[in-house]
Amino acid sequence: MRKKIEHMSLHHAAYAGFPVRIVDSVLRQRSQIWNEHDYFEIAFCADGAGFHKTMKEKRRYRTGTLVVMNVHEPHCWYADDTSHVAFLQFTRGFLNGLEPFLLDNAHESFMLKTFISGVTGGCRVFILPAMYAAQIKRIYDGIRGELKTKLRGYETIVRAQFLELIVRMSRALEREHSQAVRKSIAGADAAVEKVTAYVTEHYGDDLTLALLASLTPFSPGYFSKLFKKHTCYFIYEYVNEVRVREACRMLKESGASVSDIAFKTGFRNIPYFNRVFKDIIGRTPTSYQKSANTPD
Template identity: 30%
Template sequence: MSKEFESVFFIEQLKRSDPFSMASDHFHETYEIYYLLAGERNYYINNLVYALRKGDLIFINKNELHRTTTKGRANHERVLINFQECFVQSTLDAYGVSFSFMKEPVLLLRPGAYEQGQLENILQAMLKEQKEQQALQKPYLQTLLFQLLVEMGRIRETAREAIPPENNEKERKVYEIIDYLQAHYMEKLSLERLSDTFYISSTYLCRLFKQTTGFTIVEYLNYIRIKEAQTLLRNSTAKVTFIAEQTGFDSIAHFGRVFRQIAGRSPLQYRKQNG
């Protein structure tokens, strides 16, 4: 499979026997489907954490901060899919259908035994097709992905209730801080301001935030700001200097440096590629 093809569709099966936790959250401009074949994992998405067990499937929208960490026994096996909207859109259009969960930040499904079998059959067919690289590989994988999305939609419709995220006192406090960052990212935010707002010492605040998210507060704030800047670059014709100001950066140079660090290209390059 070519690098160009992998940029629009990628599937990988991975088995680990040692403890593994991602160092920090990340986001990307592709949808993600994560299916846990064996073991347990914690899945952090924005300001929530979901406890996954064998057979769980989680769908994450584009540009949502996320990471996985060890939970319980270290052994786990998963299948990961990343795909761009363009890879499946023509198939959706051909059948005249859409899936509402593709507009939501996250969807966690807990399929029954029969449903797990259906999902795993599709995933194994995808992995086999990617490995063998036969003729008409792309349309075949598009068809399999469409089948997978249909199965996910059916499971969601028959689910009795949504699976809630995990919750404890320390995580709740960090979630409150994240909510505050998301509401005030346009402003000049200092550690002292956050410490006073949440009645926590700055030292404990930094340690708690890093332990929970894998980010420093500045790193997380920059992700929020760059994510919003990307939205403005895609959906408006505003000048880059204006966007920098609107997203809380004190200079265009600082904005450009952070944007390139996170997005891997300049703001103007991003606009040109996503306009």
């Protein structure tokens, strides 16, 4: 069934001088009307939980969530039970003169595209930690109060509070990004450590990139780059280093032949073993074995 989408506008005489408002809504457990609008919207969930849906995705929201909506993006809200949401709505006219500040502070690409570039459509959902949610609530309360009383200079205060909102959002984004980076680094470190330990234990096996990558959450191509970045080795170089190290130990400690040691350490081709060994150690396996077993 084709969705019926209601068009909403802030281009009204009541907002001609200062095109910004806060609409406080109580969302209940029922299907909401799909709508799109010719103004920007930053919705703050003060209490409740549910889903926010666009034509492309369905995202969970809860208390403390901010939803940034671009102009002309059809969307709809579904509350689990009852949600209290404050909608900060403003037009491009409200942003006049604020562009330099936004360029400095709204560094996240979606916010820049939304507020400055003129690109239409798009949505970004931020689930804020309690500390940031309390700050955002205070800002909304301040804007709401100024718009209600309209005392002298209220436009300046509202703009200042809006800019504070952008800064708080940017800080929350930076925190979110840094946490994601730390998590990514930790995950990469764990993956590399797991693979290096596996190579140490199974150096005699057929160690392919596909096999080693399967020990991690990453694709072979991505893990190959990740491993090189973390160890400065290509995977095949690291495997050969481990194998040659073990071959050196065996050449010193056992009376096995060079060919037997080559196969035991995972090399399936004797000429290749000789070449790799010499590249790493600087001499052939036979020469190394003779010198290691020659009394001083």
